[in-house]
Amino acid sequence: MSAAAGTRIAWAVVLGLVLYAGVPYALAGNLYLMSMIVAALTIGGIALAWALLGNLGGLVSFGHAAFFGVGAYASALLVMKSGWPIAFAVVAGGVVAALSAVLVLPALRLRGPYFALAVLAYAHIFRIVATEWKGLTNGAGGLSNIPRFPVVAGYDFASKTGGYWIALSLVLAFVLVYWRVRESHYGTALRAMLHSEEATRAVGVNSTLLKAMMLFLSAFMTGVMGAFNAHYINFLEPDYAFSGLWTMLPIVAAIFGGYRTLFGPIVGAVVVYLVDQLVFKAVMPIGHQIVLGALLAAMILFSPGGLLPLLTRRPGRAQHA
Amino acid sequence: MLEIDGLSVRFGGVTALDGVSLHVGARELVGLVGPNGAGKTTLFNAIAGTVRTQRGAVRFDGQDLSRRPAYARARHGIGRTFQIPQPMHALTVADNLTVAQRFGAGRVDPQALDELLALVGLADKGFADAATELSLTELKSLEVAKALATRPRLLLLDEVLAGLEAHGKRRFARMLAEIHQRLQLAIVVIEHDIETISALCPRVAVLDFGRLIADGTPDSVFADAAVIASYTGVAAHA
Numbered sequence: 001m002s003a004a005a006g007t008r009i010a011w012a013v014v015l016g017l018v019l020y021a022g023v024p025y026a027l028a029g030n031l032y033l034m035s036m037i038v039a040a041l042t043i044g045g046i047a048l049a050w051a052l053l054g055n056l057g058g059l060v061s062f063g064h065a066a067f068f069g070v071g072a073y074a075s076a077l078l079v080m081k082s083g084w085p086i087a088f089a090v091v092a093g094g095v096v097a098a099l100s101a102v103l104v105l106p107a108l109r110l111r112g113p114y115f116a117l118a119v120l121a122y123a124h125i126f127r128i129v130a131t132e133w134k135g136l137t138n139g140a141g142g143l144s145n146i147p148r149f150p151v152v153a154g155y156d157f158a159s160k161t162g163g164y165w166i167a168l169s170l171v172l173a174f175v176l177v178y179w180r181v182r183e184s185h186y187g188t189a190l191r192a193m194l195h196s197e198e199a200t201r202a203v204g205v206n207s208t209l210l211k212a213m214m215l216f217l218s219a220f221m222t223g224v225m226g227a228f229n230a231h232y233i234n235f236l237e238p239d240y241a242f243s244g245l246w247t248m249l250p251i252v253a254a255i256f257g258g259y260r261t262l263f264g265p266i267v268g269a270v271v272v273y274l275v276d277q278l279v280f281k282a283v284m285p286i287g288h289q290i291v292l293g294a295l296l297a298a299m300i301l302f303s304p305g306g307l308l309p310l311l312t313r314r315p316g317r318a319q320h321a
Numbered sequence: 322m323l324e325i326d327g328l329s330v331r332f333g334g335v336t337a338l339d340g341v342s343l344h345v346g347a348r349e350l351v352g353l354v355g356p357n358g359a360g361k362t363t364l365f366n367a368i369a370g371t372v373r374t375q376r377g378a379v380r381f382d383g384q385d386l387s388r389r390p391a392y393a394r395a396r397h398g399i400g401r402t403f404q405i406p407q408p409m410h411a412l413t414v415a416d417n418l419t420v421a422q423r424f425g426a427g428r429v430d431p432q433a434l435d436e437l438l439a440l441v442g443l444a445d446k447g448f449a450d451a452a453t454e455l456s457l458t459e460l461k462s463l464e465v466a467k468a469l470a471t472r473p474r475l476l477l478l479d480e481v482l483a484g485l486e487a488h489g490k491r492r493f494a495r496m497l498a499e500i501h502q503r504l505q506l507a508i509v510v511i512e513h514d515i516e517t518i519s520a521l522c523p524r525v526a527v528l529d530f531g532r533l534i535a536d537g538t539p540d541s542v543f544a545d546a547a548v549i550a551s552y553t554g555v556a557a558h559a
Contacts, residue, residue, distance in 0.1 A: 185423040188416055195410030195452075199403065202369065203471050204395035204425030 019168060024161045034160040036277050037270065041167035042229050044269030045174055047250035049221035051259040052178050056187060057214030058194040060112070062247055063104075063119030064222050066126045069241035071097040071223025072230035073130060073137060076146045079231075086149055090227040097223020098216040100126070108211055120247075127242035142237030146230055163232045170228060174221050175262050181217070182262075186210060249273070252292065256299055258306025268307060322347045322507055323368070323399075323475055328377035330363055330531075337363040339531040340377065345475065350501050351509045352522035352539070356551055359528040361511045362404060365477045369401040370394040381475070395425050400473030402464035404480045404511075408451035414438070414463055415447040418470040425471025434470070440500065441466045458489055465497075469504065476500075478510040482517060490514070494521050515543060527551070 027034050046064055053059050075093030078084040084092065107118035130137050137143070148158035149166065156162055181187050193200045193207045201207055226246075230236050250269065257268020272292060280288035303310040323345040330338040338360045345351055353361050366372040368379055370391035378387045386394050395401075409417045418437060422429050438444050441462040449455060451463060461481050468476055478497070482490050494517055501508050512518045518525060519539035527535040527542055529551040535542045542548055 185420065185429065188412065189420045189424060192409035192412050192417070192420055196407055198371065198391075199407035199409050199467075200420070201391045202371075202395055202401055202403070202407075203409075203421035203467055204392050205420065206390075206392045206424075 020165065024164060028161070031160050033278075034164060036274055038160065038163045038167050038232065040270045040273035041164070041171050041266070042225050042232075043246075043249045043253055043273055044266035045167070045171045045225040045228075046222050046246060047254040047257070047259075047265035047269050048171065048174050048178060049218040049225070050250050051254045051265045052181075052221070053214055053218035054254075055260055056182060056190045057211045057218070058190075059108075059211065059215065060116045061119045061218075062116040062251075063121075063123035064218075064250060065242050065244055065246040066119070066123035067097040067101065067219040067222035068226035068229075068246040069123075069126055069130060069238070070100045071226030072236055072241045073143075073226075074223070075227030076143050076230045076236055077136065079147050080143065086147060086231055090224060090231065093227030093230075094220040094222075094224035097226065098220040100223075101215050101219035104215060105212060108208060108215070123242060123244075123247065127238050130238035130242060137238070140238060142235065142240070144235050146234040146236060148234050149231055166228060167232075170224060171266055175266070177217070177221075179262055181214075186213075190214065252296055254306075256296055256307055258308035258310075260305060261308045264306050264308040271307065322349075322382055323509075324378075324380040325364075325368065326378050326380070328364070328367055328379065329375045330360075330367055330372055331375050336531050338367065338374075341528070341531070341533050342377075343526060343533060343536070345507050345509060347474070347507055348501075348505055349507045349524065350498075350522050351507075352518040352525040353509055353511045353528065354513065354515070354518060354525060355528035359551075360531040361528055362479055363531075364528065365401055365479055365509075365511070368394075368477060369399055392424070395471050395473075396427070398472070398474040399477065400425070400468030400471050400475070401477040402461075402468050402479055402481055404483075406457075406460035406464045408455070408460060408463055408467075410452040412451055413447065414443060414449050414451050414455070417451045417463060417467055421467050421470035422472075425473075437466050437469055440469075440503075441496065457484060458493070461485070461493070462496075465500070469500070474506050476506055476508045478508060480511050480513070482510075482512050482514065490517060497521065515539075519543070 023037070046068060050061060050064050053061055071093035074096035075089040078089040078092055079086055104119055104122055107115050110118055131140050133139070149162060150157060157166060189200060189205045190210055193205065193210065197207055226241065250265070253269035253272050254265040255268070256272050257266065258264025276288060276292050280291045284291065299306065325341060325343045328338055328341045329336070341364060353364070355361050363372060367374050370386070370389060370393070374387060378385055380386065381397055381399060384397070386397060389397070409420060412420070415434060418434050419429055422434065438447055443459060443462050443466060446455065446459060455463060465478065465481060482493055485493055497508065497510065498521060510522065523538065525537065525539045525542045526533060527548050534547045534551060535545045
């Protein structure tokens, strides 16, 4: 093993220890802050899934709330009505969200804003279905007392720290999957496809299938985050589960953090959400989001690549798009 | 091997191909000529699956591919180049070929990739950015290599020699002859230069206004009255 690889592994171990042990230990007494971080990680997971679809699939979605809501309802209902263990139900929530994405497939032939708008409409349809299908979802009344995460090996995963560990692990697992896909031949073909679709098809790449696979993967990840959130807050209603915020906040987070990077969407989510909730909200209880909007606009103007590229950029070396 | 029967393609009211039938045998080397707008590229697109055909069939190794999408035809063994080179952007030369190997031929073979780069004269360009760091000749070589990386049994070359100066054109033609001989595949090549095509191809087919008007040896084809008329716009008198 080379020295550089050794250093990398050492850093990863330190970072892992800080994230898994340091953060919960330091914030053990501060349940409010802990719950903010869990919410930020939830948004970060969706942001990552959204960025994956954009970067690898070349598709901009304004409707990820649909996958989030479908995953949340699917997992909650599987546990409540069919008695599934929560761990399986959360994965199943992702699978159902991916299956629901099949309905978006006809929109894959649309490009740019048209795809984004088609998915937005699709998200709205799901909110209506969840509201009107009272027999299954209890309609606008929502689902309450959704079972929480269980006690495993003496540790209560329903606690704030337990939720934090689960959310953190999910998000890190997603980063790993995203990275593996990006570095694979599929990732290379997808990268080529964004600019040269005809040339890529001419060498045997089924570009429509590859794009569809990225859509399914992105929907799966978003559905898993929705399922996690359902058991974490143990309550669902259509206006909450399918809220446009689950689309908007991740997009803001991904763009702010750097949507082309692996960790940018997550770092963006944590920074944006915590700064908004802890600083701006305290200073400006009403309309604090306006500061966020201004910050996002400034970021797009001065560092279109987002926060991570801004921080890692070498001084004196200007980067042009 | 390739059997095109009664193929017609219309774009709105314009008939680009009108009942074209053409058979190409395994390991044949066929030149496809004709004036601008005769339908040569459209014929390639119809064989490769990037335009819809209204009538007729494209069969390859006995299989009817007429309704198969472009990527599937590439996997079946039909490789094609584009008139305007289309390197896969954001990828290196080697990655272009890797993608073609992985998805067109079904497996990645680094040794074959190196041999291919050497064959088309890009041995030292593997790490160059395909879209921005190549000259026109190199781009055309990459087009050929990309198609070859899918391990085709039929290679469709759309004006790969056009735009090259006389010396470069001769060198490129020699390279094509070597590829044809060494890889034992069938090649159909679109080219305007009659001298080059006569030297390279034992068989020449002529398209004019979407119809096949001649098919034979270069000598017989270029002596044909209809061919001369289509090129010069005047009827030749025997």
